[in-house]
Amino acid sequence: MFKISGVACDTLLETCGSPLVVYDENKIDEQIRSYVNNFKSNVFDTEVVYASKAFTCTAMLEKLEQESASIDVVSGGELYVAIQANFPANRIYFHGNNKLDEEIEMALSYHVQTIVIDNMHEVERVVALADKLKQPVDVLIRINPKVEAHTHEFIATATPDSKFGISMDLVDEIKDMIAKIDACTYVTFKGFHSHIGSQILATEGFMAAIDKMVGFIKDINVDVSILNIGGGFGVRYTKEDQPVPTDIMCQTLIEALENALAQAQIQVDKVCMEPGRSIVGEAGYSLYTVGFTKQTQNKTFVFIDGGMADNIRPALYDAKYECIIANKDQQPAVRTYEIAGKCCESGDILIHDALLPEVEANDILVMFTTGAYGYSMASNYNRLNRPAVIFVKDGKARQVIARETFETQMILDVQKDIEL
Numbered sequence: 089m090f091k092i093s094g095v096a097c098d099t100l101l102e103t104c105g106s107p108l109v110v111y112d113e114n115k116i117d118e119q120i121r122s123y124v125n126n127f128k129s130n131v132f133d134t135e136v137v138y139a140s141k142a143f144t145c146t147a148m149l150e151k152l153e154q155e156s157a158s159i160d161v162v163s164g165g166e167l168y169v170a171i172q173a174n175f176p177a178n179r180i181y182f183h184g185n186n187k188l189d190e191e192i193e194m195a196l197s198y199h200v201q202t203i204v205i206d207n208m209h210e211v212e213r214v215v216a217l218a219d220k221l222k223q224p225v226d227v228l229i230r231i232n233p234k235v236e237a238h239t240h241e242f243i244a245t246a247t248p249d250s251k252f253g254i255s256m257d258l259v260d261e262i263k264d265m266i267a268k269i270d271a272c273t274y275v276t277f278k279g280f281h282s283h284i285g286s287q288i289l290a291t292e293g294f295m296a297a298i299d300k301m302v303g304f305i306k307d308i309n310v311d312v313s314i315l316n317i318g319g320g321f322g323v324r325y326t327k328e329d330q331p332v333p334t335d336i337m338c339q340t341l342i343e344a345l346e347n348a349l350a351q352a353q354i355q356v357d358k359v360c361m362e363p364g365r366s367i368v369g370e371a372g373y374s375l376y377t378v379g380f381t382k383q384t385q386n387k388t389f390v391f392i393d394g395g396m397a398d399n400i401r402p403a404l405y406d407a408k409y410e411c412i413i414a415n416k417d418q419q420p421a422v423r424t425y426e427i428a429g430k431c432c433e434s435g436d437i438l439i440h441d442a443l444l445p446e447v448e449a450n451d452i453l454v455m456f457t458t459g460a461y462g463y464s465m466a467s468n469y470n471r472l473n474r475p476a477v478i479f480v481k482d483g484k485a486r487q488v489i490a491r492e493t494f495e496t497q498m499i500l501d502v503q504k505d506i507e508l
């Protein structure tokens with residue numbers, strides 16, 4: 089029987105129900121520590137900022153807090169989880185291309201240290217609201233460095249027409265933004281941010297972005313205290329994916345940053361990076377119970393008790409995953425299967441051509457590397473309940489998110505007349 093950090097998958101499903109999202113806590117800890125320990129420089133301070141959109145809950149944020157990492161949030165909802173976890177406000181970065189006034193006010197009221205500004209209109213809103221609340225806040229401006237990242241087009245964020253940030257070519261507009269910020273007593277311009285995309289497996293795109301950002305800072309000629317180089321570091325979903333190990337990635341980026349800054353004769357106080365997927369991705373497993381199987385003209389289907397509702401990535405990005413049958417992990421693979429979910433959609437196929445031993449009802453199917461953007465993008469489509477999330481560590485397990493139930497789903501099903 090396949091085990092996750094010493095806990096057998098059948099025990100997990102018997103005690104916690106199926107389907108289930110399970111994280112190996114040791115793997116999360118190792119990744120956080122690897123980033124914090126390797127992203128270090130003698131030339132500037134460094135800060136590892138976890139992109140909490142990849143997976144967030146209070147237990148996850150407590151872990152980051154203890155390991156001296158910071159977080160980014162992109163919405164009032166993600167910020168709310170951080171507030172519930174008592175996450176230190178001076179280690180929160182607030183991102184987003186369309187922050188609502190109430191979200192900006194929420195961030196200011198929680199004394200969030202830094203808002204990452206997306207566009208000129210947002211400068212005006214942040215300035216107005218910081219003035220209104222008399223609340224100091226630091227800001228970075230998100231720059232689009234127009235670097236082509238080799239990844240799926242839906243998750244590349246620095247294409248010329250990306251909706252995120254402001255193009256680095258628009259120097260006058262960026263200077264205007266800084267002037268507006270400088271004119272406000274409560275808002276302090278600290279520097280620039282860039283992020284080129286996600287699930288990037290090579291260093292080249294990051295190096296190009298670093299060179300372009302440092303060149304941009306030199307050209308625009310303003311004092312920059314913080315440079316944030318974003319996240320996007322890839323993970324291994326299948327054997328085709330060969331991510332750069334975290335320590336090598338960090339050391340390569342630090343060297344590139346130190347060289348680029350020295351050459352341009354620029355000093356910054358701090359450089360931040362924002363890994364999300366690479367901190368939680370490979371630590372996460374999705375456990376399903378097999379129901380029916382079906383033979384069609386050309387395919388053999390295995391139906392599982394979850395699907396696109398708990399993992400939209402295959403349907404959305406054609407994302408590839410690997411899986412095993414946990415209770416047959418020592419048996420040879422004999423056949424290829426289509427792993428299909430239970431949603432009422434033909435596209436609800438989690439894995440095509442999975443090579444597995446003979447699969448039967450009640451087998452336990454484990455999908456690997458589902459820890460990032462799995463649970464966090466899950467939905468209630470077809471009114472499926474979102475699974476529980478369990479952390480396991482050295483033979484012990486704890487629930488960190490409870491399973492949804494039909495009753496909890498109905499909490500918002502409230503009828504009332506509206507007075508107009």
Ligand SMILES: Cc1ncc(COP(=O)(O)O)c(C=O)c1O
Pocket residue numbers: 139142160183245283285286287318319320321362363364365366460
């Ligand atoms: C601004 C920003 N920072 C960090 C991340 C984290 O990316 P990843 O999970 O790919 O590391 C993202 C998502 O792509 C992002 O948009």
Ligand SMILES: N[C@@H](CCCC[NH3+])C(=O)O
Pocket residue numbers: 141243245286287401405460461465
């Ligand atoms: N949700 C995407 C990544 C988006 C990253 C955030 N900008 C994924 O599953 O790959």
